[in-house]
Amino acid sequence: MEPVLNTQNTQESVAIDRILENHCQQAGALLPILHAIQDAFGHIPDSAVARIAGALNQSCAEIHGVISFYQHFRSEPAARHTVHVCQAEACQARGGRELTAHAERVLGCKLHEHSPDRAFGLEAVHCLGLCASGPAIQLDDRQHARVDPARLDQLLHQAREA
Amino acid sequence: MPIRIFVPLDSAARAVGADETAAAIQQEAARRGEPVELVRNGSRGMFWLEPLVEVQTGAARIAYGPVGAGDVASLFDAGFLHGGAHELAQGPTEELPYLRDQQRLTFARVGVIAPLSLAEYQAQHGYAGLRRALTLPPEAIVDEVSAAGLRGRGGAAFPTGIKWRTVAQAEADQKYILCNADEGDSGTFSDRMVMEGDPFMLLEGMTIAAIAVGATRGYIYVRSEYPQALAILREAATLAARAGLLGDDILGSGRSFHLEVRQAAGSYVCGEETAMMESLEGKRGIVRAKPPLPALSGLYGKPSVVNNVISLASVPRILANGATAYAAHGSGRSRGTLPIQLGGNIRRGGLVERAFGVTLRELLYDYGGGSASGRPIRAVQVGGPLGAYLTEAQFDLPLDYEAFAAADAVLGHGGVVVFDDTVDMLQQARHAMAFCAAESCGKCTPCRIGSTRGVELIDQLRAGEATAAPRLRELCAIMRKASMCAMGGMTPYPVLSALDHFPEDFATGACPAVAQGEAR
Ligand SMILES: Cc1cc2nc3c(=O)[nH]c(=O)nc-3n(C[C@H](O)[C@H](O)[C@H](O)COP(=O)(O)O)c2cc1C
Ligand code: SF4
Ligand code: FES
Numbered sequence: 001m002e003p004v005l006n007t008q009n010t011q012e013s014v015a016i017d018r019i020l021e022n023h024c025q026q027a028g029a030l031l032p033i034l035h036a037i038q039d040a041f042g043h044i045p046d047s048a049v050a051r052i053a054g055a056l057n058q059s060c061a062e063i064h065g066v067i068s069f070y071q072h073f074r075s076e077p078a079a080r081h082t083v084h085v086c087q088a089e090a091c092q093a094r095g096g097r098e099l100t101a102h103a104e105r106v107l108g109c110k111l112h113e114h115s116p117d118r119a120f121g122l123e124a125v126h127c128l129g130l131c132a133s134g135p136a137i138q139l140d141d142r143q144h145a146r147v148d149p150a151r152l153d154q155l156l157h158q159a160r161e162a
Numbered sequence: 163m164p165i166r167i168f169v170p171l172d173s174a175a176r177a178v179g180a181d182e183t184a185a186a187i188q189q190e191a192a193r194r195g196e197p198v199e200l201v202r203n204g205s206r207g208m209f210w211l212e213p214l215v216e217v218q219t220g221a222a223r224i225a226y227g228p229v230g231a232g233d234v235a236s237l238f239d240a241g242f243l244h245g246g247a248h249e250l251a252q253g254p255t256e257e258l259p260y261l262r263d264q265q266r267l268t269f270a271r272v273g274v275i276a277p278l279s280l281a282e283y284q285a286q287h288g289y290a291g292l293r294r295a296l297t298l299p300p301e302a303i304v305d306e307v308s309a310a311g312l313r314g315r316g317g318a319a320f321p322t323g324i325k326w327r328t329v330a331q332a333e334a335d336q337k338y339i340l341c342n343a344d345e346g347d348s349g350t351f352s353d354r355m356v357m358e359g360d361p362f363m364l365l366e367g368m369t370i371a372a373i374a375v376g377a378t379r380g381y382i383y384v385r386s387e388y389p390q391a392l393a394i395l396r397e398a399a400t401l402a403a404r405a406g407l408l409g410d411d412i413l414g415s416g417r418s419f420h421l422e423v424r425q426a427a428g429s430y431v432c433g434e435e436t437a438m439m440e441s442l443e444g445k446r447g448i449v450r451a452k453p454p455l456p457a458l459s460g461l462y463g464k465p466s467v468v469n470n471v472i473s474l475a476s477v478p479r480i481l482a483n484g485a486t487a488y489a490a491h492g493s494g495r496s497r498g499t500l501p502i503q504l505g506g507n508i509r510r511g512g513l514v515e516r517a518f519g520v521t522l523r524e525l526l527y528d529y530g531g532g533s534a535s536g537r538p539i540r541a542v543q544v545g546g547p548l549g550a551y552l553t554e555a556q557f558d559l560p561l562d563y564e565a566f567a568a569a570d571a572v573l574g575h576g577g578v579v580v581f582d583d584t585v586d587m588l589q590q591a592r593h594a595m596a597f598c599a600a601e602s603c604g605k606c607t608p609c610r611i612g613s614t615r616g617v618e619l620i621d622q623l624r625a626g627e628a629t630a631a632p633r634l635r636e637l638c639a640i641m642r643k644a645s646m647c648a649m650g651g652m653t654p655y656p657v658l659s660a661l662d663h664f665p666e667d668f669a670t671g672a673c674p675a676v677a678q679g680e681a682r
Contacts, residue, residue: 031427130173131351131579146178
């Protein structure tokens with residue numbers, strides 16, 4: 001579970017300070033900072049943006065611009081689990097489109113949305129480097145290859161039970 | 163002596179259950195009181211056999227695969243610890259034709275050693291290249307790389323020696339070595355296999371580059387989709403620094419090279435070298451205008467070498483064994499070997515390192531064994547999402563930069579993605595345009611707006627408007643000529659090749675079985 005977030009949350013505040021401190025000497029620190037914050041909180045909380053801007057002597061707009069440019073970073077909390085389904089060519093050649101359609105059906109949402117119960121977010125990814133064993137997906141931090149619809153159902157079920 | 167058993171930690175092996183297989187082997191060995199030493203190696207690159215378990219029996223390693231956790235007990239019953247017969251037994255790994263018939267120079271150790279064992283790396287010629295480089299004047303290192311004929315493996319095939327010389331001759335208080343490990347091209351995974359399977363080779367190559375051009379800092383920019391490669395590289399860098407192979411006074415030479423491993427954040431265009439530098443500086447990945455060349459004004463405006471993982475990983479061997487040995491491989495102006503990645507709808511997908519000059523047909527049928535579905539191979543996309551689609555009539559093309567260019571195609575990073583006859587080439591062309599629209603950095607109009615128009619035109623074609631075809635060609639001509647970088651400039655390759663080689667899929671009223679629109 002992600003920690004509950006609000007601006008008053010001092011734990012969060014301390015954690016952000018520590019991250020900023022760890023990176024203050026680093027050249028080009030913004031991406032490392034954003035990664036560290038997202039790793040800690042699951043997303044980049046709005047409250048962090050002004051603090052980052054202050055620490056790097058940049059404007060909030062600049063920080064927002066960077067966050068929104070990169071697909072990896074998210075400003076909103078993720079669903080409980082995230083499924084990334086590869087949309088790239090080598091997986092297409094092995095039924096990646098059909099697998100995506102199946103995922104949309106069983107999760108009841110489209111790509112870039114989450115299931116109505118917020119148990120799963122469904123995301124696109126362009127290649128996981130598993131192209132000889134497609135179709136490939138990533139479920140939270142584990143990658144899976146040779147995933148047919150039945151295997152996907154099984155993985156989703158395991159995640160739900162876990 | 164415990165028997166050594168190898169179970170790959172490569173992401174593609176783990177994604178099909180290698181961790182569970184490894185755990186089952188350990189449990190079963192403990193239950194039976196058999197002393198075993200379980201080694202997590204890189205992958206041999208025969209992915210249809212993963213998880214590929216190898217057992218060291220005397221001098222040879224015997225392969226079993228694909229081994230699921232459920233197969234483990236029966237393997238013990240069959241005496242696999244001594245190479246016993248079993249339906250999953252493949253024989254001695256090195257004698258498997260797929261592997262035996264390769265020229266593994268860069269991949270010589272991948273899948274063989276434990277990736278984070280500096281001792282094993284050094285026992286297998288690791289750091290011999292750096293040791294030799296430290297005895298040479300810097301210009302001689304650059305000469306060696308030039309004489310080897312090494313060209314960049316990231317896609318553009320620019321001579322590495324010329325790039326290094328430019329940086330070496332530039333005057334500056336700071337220079338950088340930047341390793342492009344963004345490996346954004348779909349259908350490619352050779353960088354990943356090197357980073358996960360033989361990380362010290364990359365560090366050694368970067369260190370040699372640093373000494374050759376006078377750089378003291380470097381970055382590896384690793385795509386965020388490769389979390390394990392990132393973790394292994396970071397660990398390898400720590401180990402190398404501890405052993406005096408990175409940091410200050412490398413091997414007592416008085417030379418320093420400080421390396422940082424950076425995580426990218428899911429943007430394809432950040433694989434373009436100037437966008438990558440923007441990203442390393444903490445900005446959005448917007449492509450910079452060239453000139454100035456990164457070699458003269460790169461990261462923070464300082465002279466920078468930008469090279470792909472495989473380019474840099476090729477360097478230690480060139481230095482250790484000499485340029486002549488490397489240049490002896492290859493065809494025409496394409497010297498050395500190319501790690502080819504066979505993916506998509508192929509029976510035996512994997513990593514095939516061969517000297518340039520091997521034909522697509524050999525790769526697809528001799529190595530690959532035809533399509534995985536058993537249906538005829540209809541189209542092959544070579545060189546990533548911006549590469550051309552080739553047809554059966556072109557399968558005798560040798561893999562050689564010039565031969566591909568003459569056929570209006572590219573080798574790129576060496577990805578070969580196979581499609582059977584159920585492919586809908588209009589849908590593939592649409593995907594290429596849609597990908598460009600999604601990943602464009604937005605700096606120039608032909609790419610940013612053109613790609614969106616391209617999607618619309620292809621939709622019109624699907625709807626039966628024949629006049630859209632000439633307009634699509636015109637648009638492609640503009641994108642090709644007027645885009646600032648290869649994102650917009652090369653998207654026409656997959657689109658036009660699909661249109662030219664598979665016109666039947668674009669004919670009015672063509673409506674293949676799989677024609678669900680790709681409105682995502
Ligand atoms: C849109 C785009 C994406 C690219 N992605 C990569 C990549 O992921 N990895 C890479 O090595 N080169 C990539 N390149 C090529 C780099 O710009 C650059 O040519 C290369 O890193 C130079 O290294 P090399 O000479 O060793 O090939 C890309 C180029 C473009 C235009
Ligand atoms: S071609 Fe596309 S990606 Fe390249 S600079 Fe122009 S807009 Fe950016
Ligand atoms: S194309 Fe799907 S993992 Fe590479």
